[in-house]
Amino acid sequence: MTFSRRHFLTTSAAGTAVFGLGLSPAFAGTPAMPDWHLGYTSAPAGGFDPAPMRLVFGKVPKGLEGCLYRNGPAQFRYGKDDFASHWFDGDGMIQRIAVADGKAVHSGRFVQTNKRGIEQAQGKFMAPGFGTVGHPDFPVTSADDVNAANTSVIVIDGKLYALWEGGSAIALDAATLETHGVKDWRDDLAGMPFLAHPKREPDGTVWNLAINGRNVGVYRIAADGSLKSFGLLNIGKAAYIHDWAMTDRHLIILVQPWVNEAFRPPVVNGFEWRPEEGFQFLIVDKNDFSNRRWAQGPARAFYHTGAAWEDADGTIRIDAALYKEPVLGVGGGVDEIRGDWKGREARFQSDLTQIVIPPSGDARLIETGLDGDFPQVDPRRHGLPRRLTALMTGQPATRPGLSAVSVHDWETGTTDTFDFGASRMVEEFLFVPKPGKQDEADSWLIGPVLNLKTATTDICVFDAVRVSDGPVCIWRGDRAWPLGFHGTWV
Ligand SMILES: [Fe+2]
Structure with missing residues (x-):
């Protein structure tokens, strides 16, 4: 494999230009816009100052203390007519919901990236991105220029x-x-x-990937934030990798x-669907990258896994939301950003699936028929055997987005769901372990609902484990x- 950091960064800069653009003004919605457009309306440039939230339903569970952080695009328009070209290209804003003594306080701030600085100064979208060609005058020398x-x-x-x-992770003050700026791990x-x-082991070790076409870097970061190692893999083709999986050993x-050899802006135009090549799985020993094997399964596209685990005989099980057609970024949310939704397309249907990879031979799929995405698992069990997967489901016919929270039990094959109905837009829900408890069942789920x-x-x-009873608070x-897209609870 010919691979160097210079090559990685050069091609990354030219091509990876990548996910980023954003949009606009006051978060009040335009009178002509449908109510759901609130989900695609720009946040105030100055963010949201800390403000207490009111408890409007239920009782706050004893022991629920911590902080929910979430990230998502929050700039969708500049001025009257300059709309973002793709939802994935909106500037990131971090929402922080601090929970203590039964009270919740919300604040939010845009991440002050290079891209945002230039575009805010110019008052228009300029950076190339996932679905954005970009302005010819926008200077790009590295991926972080458009991060x-x-x-x-x-x-x-x-x-x-x-x-x-x-691009790089960007450090912020947690309070x-x-x-603070771009993070260099070494x-x-x-x-x-x-x-x-990234994936976190129960002991706090964090693993993550650096993707550049067929070259994949692997970070291993200790719980204290120090980089323990950085290794390299070659996956043979420039498959799109948004997420991955990890067991305790692999x-x-x-x-x-779904391959994108060029990966240059607008990235979304460069994908090629090759179902004849199937879905391939590279299984790598965490402690010896030379110890690896491949498995093969039927062609599927995906954004997200929940997590993975291994049975006693070495069988690997991965839960993921799989799609029979490649739908990532199709449409780009352009209609939603303009408040002009045209309805759902059947091909956007996913299936919560367990990918079963035996110690030798091909992978098989256990399909649940549950249409949703953003699978989440108990962080105490990441990489270990478990039975529960939470995901967002429910698709109202009258608006974009999801409306329900589901928890699937792989042991019983049953799904427990609470659907808020068309008047609520549900985001990713995270497992929060109950203090002092170890079982998966001893968890809350927390998340935002518009x-x-x-x-x-x-x-x-x-x-x-009682989702269908409705929220507890x-x-x-x-x-x-x-x-937003994804979050974390600490
Ligand atoms: Fe994601």
Whole structure:
């Protein structure tokens, strides 16, 4: 394999330009816009100052204390007519909901990236991105020049990082959300991409990937934030990798037959679907990258895994939301950003699936028929055998987005769901372990729900094994914020 940091960064800069653009003005919605457009309306440039939320339903569970951080695009328009070309290109904004003594306080701040600085000064979209050609005058010398920092967040050793997928993690103050700047995990890895879906072992060790076409870098970061190692893999083709999986012993790179050899802006135009190549899985020993094997399964596309585990005989099981057609970024949310939704397309249907990879031979799929995405698992069990997967489901016919929270039990094959109905837009819900408890069942689920009746974003909490009973408590502030992608609870 010919691979060097220079090559990685050069091609990354030219091509990976990647996910980032954003849009606009006051978060009040335009009178002509449908109510759900609140989810795609720009947040105030100055962010949201800390403000208490009111408990409007239920009782706050004893022991629920911590902080929910979320990230998502929050700039969708400049002025009257300059709309973002793609939802994935909106500038990232971090929402922080601090829960203590039964009270919740919300604040939000844009990540102050290079891209945002230039575009705010110019008052228009300029950077190339996932779905954006970009302005010819926008200077691009590295992927971080166009880093939108809009996809996820992680906290390592008390330090908060905004994550994208084509560029570096960006460090922020975990309390004030002030942006500190690009994170270099090691001097010689400056500018190396850091995927938006890192995985954390129960002991706090964080693993993550750096994707550049067929070359994949692997970070191993100790719980104290120090980089323990950085290794390299070659996956043979430039498959799109947004997420991956990990057991206690292995890394699993899911190589979907959805290839983008150029990966240059607008990235979304460069994908090629090759179903004849199937879905390939590279299984790598965490302690010896030379110890690896491949498995093969039927062609599927995906954005997200839940997590993976291994049976006693070495069989690997991965839960993921799989799509029979490649739909990533199709449409780009352009209609939604303009408040002009045209209805759902059947091909956007996913299936919560367990990918079963035996110690030798091909993978098989256990399909649940559950249409949803954003699978989440108990962080105490990441990489270990478990039975529960939470995901967002429910698709109202009258508006975009999802409306329900589901928990699937792989042991019983049953699914427990609470559907808020068409007047609520549900975001990703995270497992929160109950203090002092170890079983998966001893968890809450916490997440935001955009309430279209009150024009507020509500924070809802469920008991993870009694979801259909409805939320156990709901906090509501006096404002809404745009729909986000991913978050973390600390
Ligand atoms: Fe994601």
